Amino acid sequence: MFMRSALSLPLIALFACAAPVPEAAPAPTPPVVVPEVEVVADKDAESEPGPSAITEERRAIALELVEEGRSIQQQRGEGGAADAVDVYQRALEQDPGCTQAWWELGWSYQVLSDFEKAVQSWDRLREIDINYPELGTYYPVLVMRRDQAAALAALPELGALPAPEEEPRPGPNIILRAVGDVHMGRGWPENRARLPPNGGRDFFAGVRELLQNADVTFGNLETALKDDGPSSKCGPHSTKCFAFRVPTAFADVLKEAGFDVMSIANNHAGDFGPEGRMTTIESLDRVGIGHSGPVGDIASWETKGLKMAMIAFSTGGGVYRIQDIEMAKKVVADVDRTHDLVIVSFHGGAEGAAAAHVTKNDEKFYGEDRGNVWEFAHAVIDAGADLVLGHGPHRLRAMEIYKGRLIAFSLGNFSTWETFSLSGALGVSAVLEVSLAANGVVLGAKI
Secondary structure (H helix, E strand, O other): OOOOOOOOOOOOOOOOOOOOOOOOOOOOOOEEOOOOOOOOOOOOOHHHHOOHHOOHHHHHHHHHHHHHHHHHHHHHHHHHHHHHHHHHHHHHHOOOOHHHHHHHHHHHHHOOOOOOHHHHHHHHHHHHHOOOOOOOHHHHHHHHOOOOOHHHHOOOOOOOOOOOOOOOOOOEEEEEEEEEEEOEEEEEOHHOEOOOHHHHOOOOOOOHHHHHHOOOEEEOOOOEEEEOOOOOOOOOOOOOOOOOEEEEHHHHHHHOOOOOOEEOOOOOOOOOOOHHHHHHHHHHHHHHHHEEEEOOOEEEEEEOOEEEEEEEEEEEEEEOOOOHHHHHHHHHHHHHHOOOOEEEEEOOOOOOOOOOOOOOOOOEEEOEEEEOOOHHHHHHOOOOEEEEEEOOOOOOOEEEEOEEEEEEEEEEEEOOOOOOOHHHHHHHOOOOEEEEEEOOOOEEOOE
């Protein structure tokens, strides 16, 4: 199994303003990515007043502005990033030495996918306080993300793409079974933990035969695999924000259930920061489940003599983004050159019972850009994908055959434990079985 891993980054931390802080705050939550917007340039260092010119009143104003920016970012998510940047810059006008403002500014620039400005913000922070809490941990990861963005930008141009074969080619057929969102409870906060009994060993008992009786079984892992530690994504008493983790031993449960490859590109895979992403990857590697999530992490394996790959896309940061369709085509085409069959997974589209239809337009959910899943799915097939599996809306959506390839726009909720709402359409699930010819043409499908 070939997998290259990269880390997605968190977003917000709580630290004191101006003076160095002796104790580390909780790690910030993972950012999501929004389209590039124009932001106000930083003040030149030459125009900054010296430390002696900064009054306590101005320091207090800066601190209030930082809290305002953080509130905007937490409440509005990706839709608040540009406004948060503006507020942090106003804080720095009051106090150019406000370390907290530089710290938060770096995170918000990452939300905007402006990694160069994010690095510049943290470089300034390093000049002020090289020992700022968590900076030593996340600065190298930020630099890595900047380099990842540069690598994506350097992908070879597509050129002329061959038209997909629409007639099945002789050779081995692949039976693939796929499900949507796989959730297994929540282990945090501990006082409100909800986990299945017996270490989850019986969790998939009713569907194990379905999952095991296939050449390849796929699911979207909607949780981190991590044994301990808090998440800074949500407050410990929040009832409207959810951060999911289950014990790393649940990787064995997934393997025993029959999963072979899983997407870890979704809005909960990074709930516990870079460490949670790493423990998830390590746990899946330990049991032999392939995965795709962070940029550079593409699953590759062989089945019946055919070399297969799975690339997962999502709408957040540090992943292959469904909003960037030209990049998606380049990645798929590049992988297709060395594989017989390419599966594309995506986490996108609006959520909830009302999100029944594929609109063929950009979809939004609470102000977040969830992509145009119809345009994305068609584009990746044109670039060489042989099967497209969607999830994210938490309900079943339409399927389509396009140029001989199957698209499932959402496979809905598959499993949960005392967490997801399962009322109405949200409680209808399915196991999709697809038969693929050796060249990816769909031979048959059923649920």
